[in-house]
Amino acid sequence: MTTPALPADIAFIERDWLSANHIMLRDGTGATLIDTGYGKFNAVTLARVAETLDGWGGCELERIINTHIHSDHIGGNAELQRQHRGCSIAVPAAEQSALVHWDSPEQMLSYADQQAERFAWDEVIDAGQTLRLGGEEWQTIATPGHDMGSLVLYAPRLRILIAADALWEHGMGFVPPQAIDAAALPAQRATLERLAALDVALVIPGHGPMFTDFRGALARAMAKLEALAADDLRVARSVVKGMFVYSMMWRETMPRAELPDYVARVGVHRDYNAQFFRMSNEAYAEWLCAEAVKTGRVRIEGDRLVSV
Ligand SMILES: [Zn+2]
DSSP states (O other): OOOOOOOEEEEOOOSSSOOOEEEHHHHHHHHEEEEEGGGGGHHHHHHHHHHHHHHHTTTTTEEEESSSSSSSHTTTHHHHHHHHOOOOOEEEGGHHHHTTTOOOGGGSGGGOOOOOOOOOOEEEEEOOOEEEEEEEEEEEEOTTTTTOOOOOEETTTTTTEEEEETOBBBOOOOOOOOOOTTTTTHHHHHHHHHTTTSOSSSEEEEESBBSSSSSHHHHHHHHHHHHTTOOOOHHHHHHHHHHHHHHHHHHHHEEEGGGGHHHHHSSHHHHHHIIIIOHHHHHHHHHOOOOOTTTTTTEEEETTTEEE
C-alpha cells in the first residue's frame, strides 16, 4: 500500500534513530516545526528545515513544538532559536517541572549518557487543546508512558496522528521497568487504549517512516508491552542495551578499557546494575558489550568499540 500524500502545507522530514523525525506545518508566511532532533546533528536539522522553508517560498520559522523532552526531540531547540530569531518554543505543560529541574534522571539525559543544550520555553501546551497548524485543527492528546509528560497531535479531518514515541510502526519508545517507575507501564497501556479510540488513516511516528497500518501497529505495540509487563528483568536488559547502543551511536567510538568506569559512572547503568543485575562493573561491562555487539550496531575493533 502506498502512503497517502500529505497536504501541501504539511511536510514530513524523516530522520533516524538518533534524531527524531520532524514535521513542519505552514500557515501563511509562518511555519511550525514539531521536534528538533539530537543536538550533535544540528547542522542536518538546520539544513532540512531551511530546505522546507525555501520550498515554501521563504516562509519563516515561527514556532517549535516539542512532543516531549527526550534528547532526540529537543536537541535543536536552542540552535534553531538562535538561527531563526523570534521563533518561539512550546512544550507540553506536564513537562515543565522536569524542564525546571533540567537533567533529572527521568529526562534520560546525562543519566543515560545523552546530551542536549538547555533551552528556555515561551509557551506550554496542555492536553485537550486544539491547535491550528498547517491550515488544519489538531487535538493535543496526553500520552504518558514512554515519557510521562508527552503529547501527540491528531487531526480528525485528515485522520492523521503525529504519534511521537507513543506509537511506532513496530513498537514504541522504551518504557522503564516497573521496579524503577511503577506508573509508566500502566500509563503506556492506557495511552495505547486511548489512541485506539481514534480514527487514523496515517501515522507520522517519532522514528521511522510514515505508515497506514494503525490497527496493526497498535496490536504490535500492545503485544510488546504485555510481554514487557510480564518480565521486568527483560525490560531492564532492553533499556540498558538500548541506551548503550544509542550512546555509542552518537559517540561513535569508545576504548574498551574505559567501559567498567563508564558503567560505574553513567546513572542508568550504575543504578540498573545495582537493582537488577548485581554484577561487578567489569562483568557488567563485558555483558553489555557482548549484548551491544549482538544488536549489530556496535562492533569490536582491536581495543575499541565502534558504532556500525
Ligand atoms: Zn522519546
